[in-house]
Every structure is written in C-alpha cells, then in structure tokens.
Amino acid sequence: MDVAVVGAGACGVMTALRASRDPDLVVGVFEKSLREGCNAEISSGSLAAGGTRFQRAAGIDDSPERHAADILAASGDLAQADVVQALCAAAPAYVEWIADELGYPVEIGTDLPRAGMSVPRLHSDAGRLGGRRLMRHLREALGTRSNVALVDEAPAIGLVDGGVVVEQNGAPLEVRAATVVLALDGFAANPALMKEHCSDLGDPFYGGVTTSTGDALPWLVDLGAELRNLGSCLRSGLVVVGHGTRVSPSLPFLGTVLLDLDGRRFVDEQAHGYSGLAAVLQQLPGQRAAMVWDAEAHEAVRETEIMRETVRGGGFQTYADRTALAAALGADPDLEPLPGRRRLAAPYHLAWVTHGVLATQGGVVVDPLGRVLRTDGSVIPGLRAGGGTAVGLAGPDSKGYVSGNGLLSAFGMGWIIGNDLAGASA
Ligand SMILES: Cc1cc2nc3c(=O)[nH]c(=O)nc-3n(C[C@H](O)[C@H](O)[C@H](O)COP(=O)(O)OP(=O)(O)OC[C@H]3O[C@@H](n4cnc5c(N)ncnc54)[C@H](O)[C@@H]3O)c2cc1C
Known part of the structure; x- marks a missing residue:
C-alpha cells in the first residue's frame, strides 16, 4: 500500500482523510482498539485556530502568526518554532474544512476564555458535546473513502524497513508501505515510562485512555530518531477528587476562588492554565484545593461536556450561604475577590480539585512536514509522525501547555502530512 497510518485517533484519521483525496493512493489505518478509544x-474537542472566518464574524482580530506567538511565549521552546508556525498556519484551514466540507457544526467559543490565549480562539461544536461527537463525524467521513481501509484490533508492534508490523488475531503481519505515519499518541498510560520520564509529577490521577502506552518509543530509539521534552505533559489542576471528572476551565475566569485546606486563597486563579495549575496544587498540603463558584458562573458553563459529566457524577455540592460553606470546608473561607474580579454570591458550589495527567507532550522530533528526524537532523525516509507521538507544543515543562495545543498538534500535523502525501493531484 502507499500509506500505512498507525492509530485511528485525531492525527491518524485526519492524515487518512487528507491523503485519500488522491484516488491513486491506497491508505490503510491500523488501530489498536476502537473500543478502548x-x-x-x-x-473536549476544543480546536485552537487563529484567523478563522468564525472569529472574523465575531469581530475577533487574530492570525496564525499571533497564535504561534502565544504558544511560543508560553512554552519558550523556540526550537519548535518552525513546526508551531506550520501547525498554526494549517489550523484555520482545517477548522473551516471540518465545518464547510464535512458539515460539522463548528462555532467560535467566545465563552471559552483560557490562560495564554491573547484572544478567544477555541472553536467547539455548537452543543459543546466534546470530542466523541467530532471523532464519530470524522470517522464516518473516512468510511466513505473507497481507497481507505480502517483495520481495528490491529495494533502495530514494530517497524521494518519499508513498512510496519501489525498484529492480527494474535499473529504478526508485515504490511509494506511507501510511507508509515505514526499517529499512536504518547505514553501517559504506561506506568514504567511515566516513572522514567515524569516522576516529578508525583502520583497524579490519570485522566487519559488506556491505549496511550508509548509503543512507538522503542522503535524510534532503535532508528536513531531524536526524542525531546519527554518530561512534559498535558496536566490538569481541575480534576475532581474521588470522581475523576473535571470542572470547566472557564470557571477561573468567572469569579471562581481556590482555597487551601485552611480556607485561604493561595493563587491568582487566572494566572495559570489548567496544566500549570496542576503543579501549584501538587505543592499544597493534601495536594488538593477547594474550588468555589456561584450560580452566575455555573450558568455560563453548565451546558458543556465537562460540566455535564461532573454534574452527572455528583462531583460538587451546593451550600446556601457562607456559614454552610464554612461548615463543609471546616474553615472560614476567604471569598474576598482579587482587585477587578467579581464577588461571588450565595448559594455557593464547592468541588475539591486535585492534579492529574491527561496526556504526555514529549515525543519524536519532526520537521514542519511531519518527517521524523534523527539526532543528527537527517530525515528518516518513509517515516512521519504527528499528534502525541511527536514533540508537543508545551516545551520542556508542563506549565507551557496552552489549551488546544493537543488537537492542534494532532489535526494540524495530520492535515499537513495528508496534504503532502496527496500532493498536487488532490
Ligand atoms: C480528558 C482530555 C481532554 C482533552 N481536551 C482537549 C481539548 O479540548 N483540546 C485539545 O486540543 N486537546 C485536548 N486533549 C488532548 C488531545 O486529546 C490529544 O492531544 C490528542 O487526542 C492527541 O491526538 P493523537 O492522534 O496523537 O492521539 P489519540 O487521539 O489518542 O489517538 C491515538 C490512537 O492510536 C491508537 N494506538 C495506540 N497505540 C497503537 C498501536 N500500537 N497500534 C495501533 N494503534 C495504536 C490509540 O488506540 C488511539 O486510537 C485532551 C486530552 C484528554 C485526555
């Protein structure tokens, strides 16, 4: 075949969708387990893109250049600048394509403020239903392509010269392909690799899928590929203790306060992204904080996939007044707003939040076309990588992660690789 894609997640599906526009290409997508997911x-399916028609219609002045500058300012990882710029240049094109060509209901999330974002640039589906709906939509589109085969329960188990080895029905099968695209995400579900590279994160809650086991890392090491930023992760400081759901990342921008076990404020709630906030919570006694918000804030976020899950799971309680809140906390809460912020009004919602890891951000170094590079900077022929398999955009420290970086790496590099493979004929 022409293109063997490993992994049917964000990067793999986008690669296959774009490459298969060339009718002369035969594309195979080999997936470990659609059931595991x-x-x-x-x-959340939030797509960061700067300079879309959705932003223009909402009067938001943005561009791929501004988007890239925001990401690099947060990460400080200038070695990634060319890849970041290429991904940000691709983002408006694929967000509009998903909406206009694939008919997905995209809108600009003016209600989705995030740290590190100089203007609103997260795009979401109209019902805020999250990534499951988006991936179903994209896979359905892939199912209409006659030159694509998606093979489930066929994990890749190694690379060979000119192809990949997958396992089918327990037996290895060598698949010959002109190009192999590694789109199998990172290694956050692999405890041994997490201990080796991310032990400073302590013992966080894990909020990702079981399939991210870093299968490609040893293959890439054997090929002499360069790996970077392996200690960096997409973390979350918004994980609800005992539930594993999260509270909305918009809440800190709606007057929410964070309190320690003694009811004291310890952080400017808007100063950190949710990945950076995780490190702050990790340092607290009990590695947890009380998050308090009110009805006005709740109204603004309740119709989102994250909050629906937390509501369903009973992840927060409501207290009629400050006295009841103090009794629940076991301490008098400091609800004094920071200058310029709104004051919360009773009744109060309370969730205990802690830190978790959602995905790794370190990986293999690629060039702006997703070609895998060796440590000497040379290209490994016939091998591409994107999404969580490649170096992410957070830089060497998890606090450099800006919301939307994950799917930008995945859809963006899938778009770039797929377009490049399809070439001018598509
Ligand atoms: C809870 C949560 C919320 C998030 N919210 C957002 C958000 O709103 N916006 C954002 O930008 N990012 C978000 N992210 C990050 C984002 O989901 C990831 O960065 C992105 O999905 C990575 O894309 P990918 O294609 O690399 O991997 P995935 O989408 O994980 O797909 C990888 C695929 O590879 C398969 N696979 C693994 N190993 C093998 C193998 N050996 N052989 C074959 N197949 C294999 C897996 O089964 C999987 O189907 C979130 C992550 C989590 C966990």
Whole structure:
C-alpha cells in the first residue's frame, strides 16, 4: 500500500482523510482498539485556530502568526518554532474544512476564555458535546473513502524497513508501505515510562485512555530518531477528587476562588492554565484545593461536556450561604475577590480539585512536514509522525501547555502530512 497510518485517533484519521483525496493512493489505518478509544474522543474537542472566518464574524482580530506567538511565549521552546508556525498556519484551514466540507457544526467559543490565549480562539461544536461527537463525524467521513481501509484490533508492534508490523488475531503481519505515519499518541498510560520520564509529577490521577502506552518509543530509539521534552505533559489542576471528572476551565475566569485546606486563597486563579495549575496544587498540603463558584458562573458553563459529566457524577455540592460553606470546608473561607474580579454570591458550589495527567507532550522530533528526524537532523525516509507521538507544543515543562495545543498538534500535523502525501493531484 502507499500509506500505512498507525492509530485511528485525531492525527491518524485526519492524515487518512487528507491523503485519500488522491484516488491513486491506497491508505490503510491500523488501530489498536476502537473500543478502548483515543484521547481525541474523551477530549473536549476544543480546536485552537487563529484567523478563522468564525472569529472574523465575531469581530475577533487574530492570525496564525499571533497564535504561534502565544504558544511560543508560553512554552519558550523556540526550537519548535518552525513546526508551531506550520501547525498554526494549517489550523484555520482545517477548522473551516471540518465545518464547510464535512458539515460539522463548528462555532467560535467566545465563552471559552483560557490562560495564554491573547484572544478567544477555541472553536467547539455548537452543543459543546466534546470530542466523541467530532471523532464519530470524522470517522464516518473516512468510511466513505473507497481507497481507505480502517483495520481495528490491529495494533502495530514494530517497524521494518519499508513498512510496519501489525498484529492480527494474535499473529504478526508485515504490511509494506511507501510511507508509515505514526499517529499512536504518547505514553501517559504506561506506568514504567511515566516513572522514567515524569516522576516529578508525583502520583497524579490519570485522566487519559488506556491505549496511550508509548509503543512507538522503542522503535524510534532503535532508528536513531531524536526524542525531546519527554518530561512534559498535558496536566490538569481541575480534576475532581474521588470522581475523576473535571470542572470547566472557564470557571477561573468567572469569579471562581481556590482555597487551601485552611480556607485561604493561595493563587491568582487566572494566572495559570489548567496544566500549570496542576503543579501549584501538587505543592499544597493534601495536594488538593477547594474550588468555589456561584450560580452566575455555573450558568455560563453548565451546558458543556465537562460540566455535564461532573454534574452527572455528583462531583460538587451546593451550600446556601457562607456559614454552610464554612461548615463543609471546616474553615472560614476567604471569598474576598482579587482587585477587578467579581464577588461571588450565595448559594455557593464547592468541588475539591486535585492534579492529574491527561496526556504526555514529549515525543519524536519532526520537521514542519511531519518527517521524523534523527539526532543528527537527517530525515528518516518513509517515516512521519504527528499528534502525541511527536514533540508537543508545551516545551520542556508542563506549565507551557496552552489549551488546544493537543488537537492542534494532532489535526494540524495530520492535515499537513495528508496534504503532502496527496500532493498536487488532490
Ligand atoms: C480528558 C482530555 C481532554 C482533552 N481536551 C482537549 C481539548 O479540548 N483540546 C485539545 O486540543 N486537546 C485536548 N486533549 C488532548 C488531545 O486529546 C490529544 O492531544 C490528542 O487526542 C492527541 O491526538 P493523537 O492522534 O496523537 O492521539 P489519540 O487521539 O489518542 O489517538 C491515538 C490512537 O492510536 C491508537 N494506538 C495506540 N497505540 C497503537 C498501536 N500500537 N497500534 C495501533 N494503534 C495504536 C490509540 O488506540 C488511539 O486510537 C485532551 C486530552 C484528554 C485526555
């Protein structure tokens, strides 16, 4: 075959969708387990893109250049600048394509403020239903392509010269392909690799899928590929203790306060992205904080996939007044707003939040076309990588992660690789 894609998540499906526009290409997508699922499916499905027609219609002045500058300012990882710029240049094109060509109901999330984003640029589906709906839509589109075969329960188990080895019905099968695209995400579900590379994160809650076991890392090491930023992760400081759901990342921008076990404020709630907030919570006694918000804030976020899950799971309680809240906390809560912020009004919602890891951000170094590079900077022929398998956009430290970076890496590189493979004929 022409293109063997490993992994049917965000990067793999986008690669196959774009490459298969060339009718002369035969594309195979080999997936470990659709039943176990991919991170894109359990994600919020928020797509960061700068300079879309959705933003223009909402009067938001943005561009791929501004988007890239925001990401690089947060990560400080200038070695990634060319890849970041290429991904940000691709983002408006694929967000509009998903809407206009594939008929997905995209809108700009003016209600989705995030740290590290100089203007609103997260795009979401109209019902805020999250990544499962998006991935179903994209896979359905892939199912209409006659030159694509998606083979489930066929994990890749190694690379060979000019192809990949997959396992089918327990037996290895060598698949010959002119190009192999590694789109199998990172290694956050692999405890040994997490201990080796991310032990400073402590013992966080894990909020990703079971399939992210870093299968490609040893293959890439054997090929002499360069790996970077392996200690960096997409973390979350918004994980609800005892539930594993999360509260909305918009809440800190709606007057929410965070309190320690003594009811004291310890952080400017808007100063950190949710990945950076995780490190702050990790340092607290009990590695947890009380998050308090009110009805006005709740109204703004309740119709989102994250909050629906937390509501369903009983992840927060409501207290009629400050006295009841203090009794629940076991301490008098400091609800004094920071200058310029709104004051919460009773009744109060309370969730205990802790830190978790959602996905890794380190991986193999690629060039702006997704070609895998060796440590000497040379290209490994016939091998591409994107999404969580490649180096992410957070830089060497998890606090450099900006919301939307994950799917930008995945859909963006899938778009770039697929377009490049399809070439001018598509
Ligand atoms: C809870 C949560 C919320 C998130 N929210 C957002 C968000 O709103 N916006 C955002 O930008 N990012 C978000 N992210 C991050 C984002 O989901 C990931 O960065 C993105 O899905 C990575 O894409 P990918 O294609 O690399 O991997 P995935 O989407 O995880 O797909 C990888 C696929 O490879 C398969 N696979 C693994 N090993 C093998 C193998 N050996 N052989 C064959 N197949 C294999 C897996 O089964 C999976 O289907 C979130 C992540 C989590 C966990």
